[in-house]
Amino acid sequence: MSTTPESSELLSSTSGPSEHGGSGAGSATPLLSLRGISKNFGAVQAIQGVNLDIAPGKVTALIGDNGAGKSVLIKTISGIWEPSGGHMYWKGEEIHVHTPRNAAALGIATVYQDLALCDNLDIVQNMYLGREETKFSMLDEIKMELATNQLLRDLSVSTVKSVRQIVASLSGGQRQAIAVARAVMHDSQLVIMDEPTAALGVTQTAQVLQLIRTLAARGITVLVISHNLNDVFSVADNIAVMHLGTLCSSGPASNYDTASAVELITTGHSSRVASTLLPSS
Amino acid sequence: MLPVLVGLLILVIYFQVRNAAFLSSGNLVNLFVQSTIYILLGMAEIWLLLLGEIDLSIGITSVLGGAVAVILVDQQFHWSWFFALPLSVLVVTGIGALYGLIVVRLKVPSFIVTLAGYMTFQGVLIYLVDSQGTGGTITVHEKVLYDLVYGDVTPVWTWILIIAGVAFMGYRMIKFDLNRRSSGLVTDPLAFVLVKVALFAVAGVILALIFNTNRGSFIPLRGMPFAIPIDIGVLSFGTFILTKTKAGRYIYAIGGNSEAVRRAGVRVDRYRLLAFCLTGLTGGIGGLLYVSNLNGVNDGPPSTLTLYAIAAAVIGGTSLFGGRGKMIHAVVGGIIIASIYNGMALLSMSASTQYIVTGVVLLAAVTIDAVARRSNANN
Numbered sequence: 047m048s049t050t051p052e053s054s055e056l057l058s059s060t061s062g063p064s065e066h067g068g069s070g071a072g073s074a075t076p077l078l079s080l081r082g083i084s085k086n087f088g089a090v091q092a093i094q095g096v097n098l099d100i101a102p103g104k105v106t107a108l109i110g111d112n113g114a115g116k117s118v119l120i121k122t123i124s125g126i127w128e129p130s131g132g133h134m135y136w137k138g139e140e141i142h143v144h145t146p147r148n149a150a151a152l153g154i155a156t157v158y159q160d161l162a163l164c165d166n167l168d169i170v171q172n173m174y175l176g177r178e179e180t181k182f183s184m185l186d187e188i189k190m191e192l193a194t195n196q197l198l199r200d201l202s203v204s205t206v207k208s209v210r211q212i213v214a215s216l217s218g219g220q221r222q223a224i225a226v227a228r229a230v231m232h233d234s235q236l237v238i239m240d241e242p243t244a245a246l247g248v249t250q251t252a253q254v255l256q257l258i259r260t261l262a263a264r265g266i267t268v269l270v271i272s273h274n275l276n277d278v279f280s281v282a283d284n285i286a287v288m289h290l291g292t293l294c295s296s297g298p299a300s301n302y303d304t305a306s307a308v309e310l311i312t313t314g315h316s317s318r319v320a321s322t323l324l325p326s327s
Numbered sequence: 328m329l330p331v332l333v334g335l336l337i338l339v340i341y342f343q344v345r346n347a348a349f350l351s352s353g354n355l356v357n358l359f360v361q362s363t364i365y366i367l368l369g370m371a372e373i374w375l376l377l378l379g380e381i382d383l384s385i386g387i388t389s390v391l392g393g394a395v396a397v398i399l400v401d402q403q404f405h406w407s408w409f410f411a412l413p414l415s416v417l418v419v420t421g422i423g424a425l426y427g428l429i430v431v432r433l434k435v436p437s438f439i440v441t442l443a444g445y446m447t448f449q450g451v452l453i454y455l456v457d458s459q460g461t462g463g464t465i466t467v468h469e470k471v472l473y474d475l476v477y478g479d480v481t482p483v484w485t486w487i488l489i490i491a492g493v494a495f496m497g498y499r500m501i502k503f504d505l506n507r508r509s510s511g512l513v514t515d516p517l518a519f520v521l522v523k524v525a526l527f528a529v530a531g532v533i534l535a536l537i538f539n540t541n542r543g544s545f546i547p548l549r550g551m552p553f554a555i556p557i558d559i560g561v562l563s564f565g566t567f568i569l570t571k572t573k574a575g576r577y578i579y580a581i582g583g584n585s586e587a588v589r590r591a592g593v594r595v596d597r598y599r600l601l602a603f604c605l606t607g608l609t610g611g612i613g614g615l616l617y618v619s620n621l622n623g624v625n626d627g628p629p630s631t632l633t634l635y636a637i638a639a640a641v642i643g644g645t646s647l648f649g650g651r652g653k654m655i656h657a658v659v660g661g662i663i664i665a666s667i668y669n670g671m672a673l674l675s676m677s678a679s680t681q682y683i684v685t686g687v688v689l690l691a692a693v694t695i696d697a698v699a700r701r702s703n704a705n706n
Binding site: 146147150158160162163164165166167171175176177178180183184185188191192195208210 | 583588592
């Protein structure tokens with residue numbers, strides 16, 4: 047199953063991954079395709095030979111045990127570092143993501159577990175951090191506040207009292223919602239979320255899951271990492287399982303149940319799930 | 328900031344009761360002038376405090392800048408103030424930039440860098456003053472530098488400047504409210520805004536009357552000291568940068584969570600460097616007022632000026648841990664420190680008492696602020 051960089055060279059000379067088909071998401075060109083992606087830190091092979099198609103407008107859940115390589119994979123997609131080998135295709139075109147800026151320019155937005163919010167700034171200021179609207183090179187607060195209000199309404203985030211309250215005063219779910227709203231604000235097409243419900247209570251988890259559904263309903267593709275299989279099965283259209291740095295199974299969520307998912311997470315294979323691996327090339 | 332203002336009020340009442348001269352126009356003008364150095368250096372410090380950095384040397388580097396100005400306009404050089412004053416401010420800005428580069432590029436903590444700078448530039452300052460061969464003291468003879476503190480705007484211009492300032496601020500406040508209103512955003516009631524503007528106007532009139540009352544004993548002395556519009560100018564500049572520009576937004580954001588700002592694609596180091604330069608710039612202006620106020624510079628550099636600068640910012644409500652603070656805090660803190668200094672002098676209290684009281688006020692201000700913030704967070 048492992049794909050050497052040499053063998054995946056062959057793939058880049060072809061027109062792209064879509065003709066290899068076979069993803070669980072049907073025939074549409076995947077929004078993002080990974081072929082033979084590997085990443086090593088010195089001698090440590092963190093992930094290797096990952097083939098994954100992310101279907102447009104769907105929620106894909108990436109599951110796996112601690113240390114399975116989920117975070118390394120999404121950081122590779124987000125441009126935190128470059129892959130050691132393999133190829134990435136965005137809507138069928140090969141891409142090279144060197145920095146978070148490259149990823150953002152493509153429309154890939156990542157919400158990390160720490161949310162990367164500034165507690166001392168208000169919601170509007172956080173939403174526009176790094177992309178402030180200006181008029182005569184002064185901050186255009188009114189424009190930003192109106193747009194923030196509109197976006198939160200669109201995303202049905204109704205629990206915040208005022209967009210001018212500082213983020214430190216928000217609940218965990220609200221903070222998650224703000225981080226997600228910021229991610230989708232600038233025409234992002236793929237939103238990657240790292241453990242969005244990890245630290246949340248029941249109500250707030252429900253709010254965040256609802257937010258993920260709202261994103262998908264708006265045509266935004268979501269890749270979500272989660273440990274919580276209940277959450278996964280309640281929002282995911284597709285599931286991808288990682289085990290010890292490799293992608294051991296992927297396909298429509300309906301192919302899996304809790305038992306098979308747990309088996310895949312812990313052992314890397316399951317007798318109950320038909321092999322749904324993508325051809326490496 | 329409310330508890331601090333209440334504290335200031337208590338101080339004022341205490342001093343006024345003990346000595347009726349405290350609130351005389353002559354003493355108030357004196358107090359404002361005394362406070363300018365704390366205010367300016369406090370504002371200089373705030374640029375860095377907002378980032379969570381600190382400058383332990385501003386009291387020395389600013390005076391070094393002042394010394395450069397004095398030497399250039401007075402000693403063998405006799406430069407025009409027009410070149411000498413900006414150059415001296417530039418020197419302090421350059422020192423700030425140097426600190427910034429070391430902190431940003433070499434990742435040495437600003438605490439250490441500026442502590443080293445404190446010692447180094449203290450030596451440079453003493454050398455510079457002594458090398459002029461004037462016995463360790465250089466006196467200002469140049470009129471413009473002297474007038475920064477001791478010159479006054481004419482009474483008519485005092486009125487014009489204050490009315491213009493109040494009108495401009497009032498216009499901005501009302502326009503801000505109306506703009507938000509017309510965009511359908513939440514606003515304070517218009518009456519509330521108008522009351523604020525009216526209070527502002529009343530404060531302006533009172534200030535103008537204080538400045539324009541004759542405070543001379545032999546010859547009439549009227550009008551606003553030049554130091555006041557300089558203070559207000561620097562305050563306005565700093566507040567503008569912090570509240571209306573991207574740079575200001577990033578300075579706050581970096582103080583809150585610099586990793587988040589970096590991930591948002593902002594070149595964090597550039598704005599940190601900018602803040603170090605702005606500290607130098609503001610401190611440089613403060614240094615000019617310092618030498619003007621002392622009417623010169625000597626080879627015994629002030630040892631407590633930096634600490635007063637930090638105290639002014641913190642008493643006003645700026646956090647030492649970054650991300651929280653305003654330029655106006657240095658004004659409030661500076662006036663409080665000057666009030667203690669001034670009031671104690673009026674009551675003929677010793678320097679030892681003055682240090683102790685300032686220390687207690689600093690501790691009280693920070694404690695009240697911390698408690699108030701904790702109870703806010705719990706709500």
